[in-house]
Amino acid sequence: MSKVVLKGEFHSSKGDLKEEKELVKQDFDVLVLEGQETESDYSLTEGWFQISIAAMFWLAGRIYVSKDILLDLVEVQDTEVMFTRKADSDLLENTPLSMKLFSAILFYTLVPGSVAVGLIFPKMxxxxxxxxxxxxxxxxxxxxxxxxxxxxKNRDKIMADKIADAVNEDKDVLAIVGNGHVN
Known part of the structure; x- marks a missing residue:
């Protein structure tokens, strides 16, 4: 009988990462980790999203807690790793066209507009x-x-299906996802 441990986290919590390291040491067969398996391949019209993602990670880099240590631990234990999405571009592909257009317009309005605002008003x-x-x-x-x-397109169902696939193979699974996906 398979064992499943579902761990919800706040993505920038060092306390969560400490708990997760201890869980990984419990010798699971599969680690399901929220995130991208491979680097995204963006089309020319999706460059704004690529820039936004890169800038957001650069800006949040000081508070974001990397999961690389978990990947190193499971590699040593020969644990299989499954990610909840192929690439970050999956998020864009799943988004309705109206929201993609709204987000692109927001990006192309605010980013260049920030230069004008910075020149006219205080730089802050x-x-x-x-x-x-x-x-x-x-x-x-x-x-x-x-x-x-x-x-x-349901992110929670996609994550649950990944966990179910591993359980169907009679494997013990540790799934680490954002708190918003736990229910």
Whole structure:
């Protein structure tokens, strides 16, 4: 009989990472980890999303807690790793066209507009608008993706299916996902 441990986390919590390292040491057969398996391959029209994701990770890099140590631990233990999405571009592909257009317009309005604002007003206003130009489009798309309920696009169902696939192979599974996906 398979054992499944579902661990919800706050992605930037060092306390969560410490707990997860201890869980990984319990010798699971499969680690299901929320994130991308491979680097994204963006089309020319999706460059804004690639820039936004890169900028967001650069800006949040000081508070983001990398899961690389977990991958190193499971590699030593010869544990199989499954990711919840093929690439970050999956988020964009799953998003309705109207939200993609709104997010792109937001990016192309705020990012160049931040330069003008920074020249006319105090530079902090320009920096704030630049920050919002990178973060708001990505957050909007992430929020829309968490609320999609159609089976083929439902992020929670996709994650649950990954866990179920491993359990069907009679394997013990540790699944680490964001707190918002636990239910």
């Amino acid at each position: 206003w320009g920096a704030t608008i630049l920050f919002l130009g990178f973060v708001l489009p990505v957050l909007g798309i992430r929020i829309v993706n968490t609320r999609l309920t159609r089976d083929e």
